[in-house]
Amino acid sequence: MNYKGRHYRTVWLEGETVHLIDQNLLPFEFRIRESKDFVTTCEAIKRMTVRGAPAIGAAGAFAMAQAFNEMPQGGGEEFLKQAKEKIEQTRPTGQNLFAAVRRVFAAATASDSPRTAACREALRIADEDVLCCRKIGEFGGALIKDGARIMTHCNAGWLACVDYGTALAPVYIARESGKKLFVYVSETRPRSQGAKLTAWELKNENVPFSLFADGAGAYLMKKEKVDLVIVGADRIARNGDVANKIGTFEKAIAAKGLGIPFFVAAPTSTIDAACASGDAIPIEYRDKSELLSQTVLTEEHGLVTGQIYPEDFPAVNPGFDVTPALYITGYITERGIIAPKDFQGFAQGSGG
Amino acid sequence: MNYKGRHYRTVWLEGETVHLIDQNLLPFEFRIRESKDFVTTCEAIKRMTVRGAPAIGAAGAFAMAQAFNEMPQGGGEEFLKQAKEKIEQTRPTGQNLFAAVRRVFAAATASDSPRTAACREALRIADEDVLCCRKIGEFGGALIKDGARIMTHCNAGWLACVDYGTALAPVYIARESGKKLFVYVSETRPRSQGAKLTAWELKNENVPFSLFADGAGAYLMKKEKVDLVIVGADRIARNGDVANKIGTFEKAIAAKGLGIPFFVAAPTSTIDAACASGDAIPIEYRDKSELLSQTVLTEEHGLVTGQIYPEDFPAVNPGFDVTPALYITGYITERGIIAPKDFQGFAQGSGG
Numbered sequence A, B: 001m002n003y004k005g006r007h008y009r010t011v012w013l014e015g016e017t018v019h020l021i022d023q024n025l026l027p028f029e030f031r032i033r034e035s036k037d038f039v040t041t042c043e044a045i046k047r048m049t050v051r052g053a054p055a056i057g058a059a060g061a062f063a064m065a066q067a068f069n070e071m072p073q074g075g076g077e078e079f080l081k082q083a084k085e086k087i088e089q090t091r092p093t094g095q096n097l098f099a100a101v102r103r104v105f106a107a108a109t110a111s112d113s114p115r116t117a118a119c120r121e122a123l124r125i126a127d128e129d130v131l132c133c134r135k136i137g138e139f140g141g142a143l144i145k146d147g148a149r150i151m152t153h154c155n156a157g158w159l160a161c162v163d164y165g166t167a168l169a170p171v172y173i174a175r176e177s178g179k180k181l182f183v184y185v186s187e188t189r190p191r192s193q194g195a196k197l198t199a200w201e202l203k204n205e206n207v208p209f210s211l212f213a214d215g216a217g218a219y220l221m222k223k224e225k226v227d228l229v230i231v232g233a234d235r236i237a238r239n240g241d242v243a244n245k246i247g248t249f250e251k252a253i254a255a256k257g258l259g260i261p262f263f264v265a266a267p268t269s270t271i272d273a274a275c276a277s278g279d280a281i282p283i284e285y286r287d288k289s290e291l292l293s294q295t296v297l298t299e300e301h302g303l304v305t306g307q308i309y310p311e312d313f314p315a316v317n318p319g320f321d322v323t324p325a326l327y328i329t330g331y332i333t334e335r336g337i338i339a340p341k342d343f344q345g346f347a348q349g350s351g352g
Helices: A038-046 A053-070 A076-088 A095-109 A114-141 A169-176 A193-204 A214-223 A248-258 A340-350 B038-046 B053-070 B076-088 B095-109 B114-141 B169-176 B193-204 B214-223 B248-258 B340-350
Strands: A011-014 A017-021 A032-035 A148-152 A181-186 A209-212 A228-231 A235-237 A242-245 A262-265 A293-298 A302-307 A320-323 A330-333 A336-338 B011-014 B017-021 B032-035 B148-152 B181-186 B209-212 B228-231 B235-237 B242-245 B262-265 B293-298 B302-307 B320-323 B330-333 B336-338
Touching: A011 A053, A011 A114, A017 A038, A017 A053, A032 A038, A038 A053, A038 A076, A053 A076, A053 A095, A053 A114, A076 A095, A095 A114, A114 A169, A114 A262, A114 A330, A114 A336, A148 A169, A148 A214, A169 A181, A181 A193, A181 A214, A193 A209, A209 A214, A214 A248, A214 B214, A214 B248, A214 B320, A228 A242, A228 A248, A242 A248, A248 A262, A248 A320, A248 B214, A248 B248, A293 B293, A302 B302, A320 B214, A330 A340, A336 A340, B011 B053, B011 B114, B017 B038, B017 B053, B032 B038, B038 B053, B038 B076, B053 B076, B053 B095, B053 B114, B076 B095, B095 B114, B114 B169, B114 B262, B114 B330, B114 B336, B148 B169, B148 B214, B169 B181, B181 B193, B181 B214, B193 B209, B209 B214, B214 B248, B228 B242, B228 B248, B242 B248, B248 B262, B248 B320, B330 B340, B336 B340
Parallel strands: A148 A181, A148 A228, A181 A209, A228 A262, A262 A330, B148 B181, B148 B228, B181 B209, B228 B262, B262 B330
Antiparallel strands: A011 A017, A017 A032, A235 A242, A242 A320, A293 A302, A293 B302, A302 B293, A330 A336, B011 B017, B017 B032, B235 B242, B242 B320, B293 B302, B330 B336
16 A cells, blocks of 8 residues: 555565564654564564564565575474474464464475475465455445445554455545545554554545544444444454454444444454354453553653553453444455355355 | 542632642642632633532632632622623533522622621532532442442542532442442543543542443443443433533443443533433534643653644544433432433423
């Protein structure tokens, strides 16, 4: 997508160097990190230079390709095994990461030219992700009428993928096709991915939008006549229950209460067919410091981190929530839009 | 209520000096401001040293009493008229402020000892507010079962009143009577009155609680089995629609969707019988800087204000929202708990 008129992917390979947009510095600074070896790429994944499951998958694939390139003459096997483990351990719950690393490893070890094969497979994974998101955008874009008002939560944009994004892909494709639209972006406390990443993306893509405080969602849906809500997904159970960023469930209840369509946009690889329902999805409770402290940009001291509230205040900080299928109008996938009543059958036929 | 084991009101009169807890410094610093003349008290109201309609009402009454005490020999009439206007202009929309100032003025001008009468009437207004909140607490406290889990939004505690509060009064009275309970406190972005004021109150009262990010409300209601939600009100229309801090409506929809009782606690003086429905209540859209910037406490630089997001990001910042009566289980007033079906009749009999 675009930054100052130039086209970028979130992560890409040039020669043997991985390039990544440093998402820790956004929205205040746009900087590209270069990683010349797989260990540095592992560090970048760990330090969240790149985040979002599909983008992490591509970064992991590139790291695996780098490891094949770095393997010593002769004793490559042990080196590669350890490299694979190291890459997989950068993030604990990355379904896409494991799958991508395994694919590169398998393609390379099956080939007479493992270095070339690893590199080619990694590039293919990234390209497939772009294509998949583009398809989601095309199917979802058809739901967006000219003049539509769309609400989204968190960041499921191109920064979370290699390009286009999931929840934002329909927005980008609808814009490409000349439709006017307006996006309401929730701040998404405590980590503020809406305000830091989605807002930054939309600004750079010249999509008109407004940020809002999370609690204002229902009021704005009603008052500003929001036409539809689109969010991403971290994991979708076989019955259609969706785990996603904390706050998704509250927006889904509000949308249902107000009669506003609520769509989940995600690649079919997000479907966990082995998971019967949302009850089986464990929810991570994260450190309360995310809620109690904040980094601000000041003229005098630059970026400064401090307490917004005393650190001894108790706080409960679930990182994700589960939205039951009954709140969802449809699932926008790269294979089309799936109605809730068809989801279980679809999941069993296609899920990862 | 209590701070470090000592009893305080939010605002009180000692001799001719008004004392106010400086709410701008909470939760990091507890400081009492002393105001020896009515002009200084006006400044304190303007600068939000004191906030919350009932607390502002009491502060305004004290300021009016101070003005009577300061009036010059002979030419008192013009001085008092100007003082009254000055006090009334400290805050544009304070229904309680106008009423309180008018009461003190009328009582004093009807008396042979205006100074004494003004002071006595102002003290009576403050005492009446305490009594009114205590009654709300007693009626509402009866709704709270032993072991209850209560959710609240924003600050409708004793800091918003002279003592006890409205939404929190039932919590305090239930605790007084020995009941165990737990309070979930929404951060209440963008001005964070939940995290700054409600959390501070509950901590000092030794009421167990947890802060949470606004978007987590619905998930916590369901997951942590919240028994009831209690919020305050800025204004209640004749038909029972409630204007309150932004975010109230979203919590009300979530509670209804999950079958959790949702109560509004407010004195009958909050009812505007002349207002037919919530549609007639104008909603203030506030400056987006409230959402985009933040003050943090740092070890190195003390309190520092900076941008959390770039100041050129567009943002929409409604300060309040309207919750239609159909989402409300009951209204906890100083005259009892009113069911929605009885509200219109009650409002027409008692409203301000």
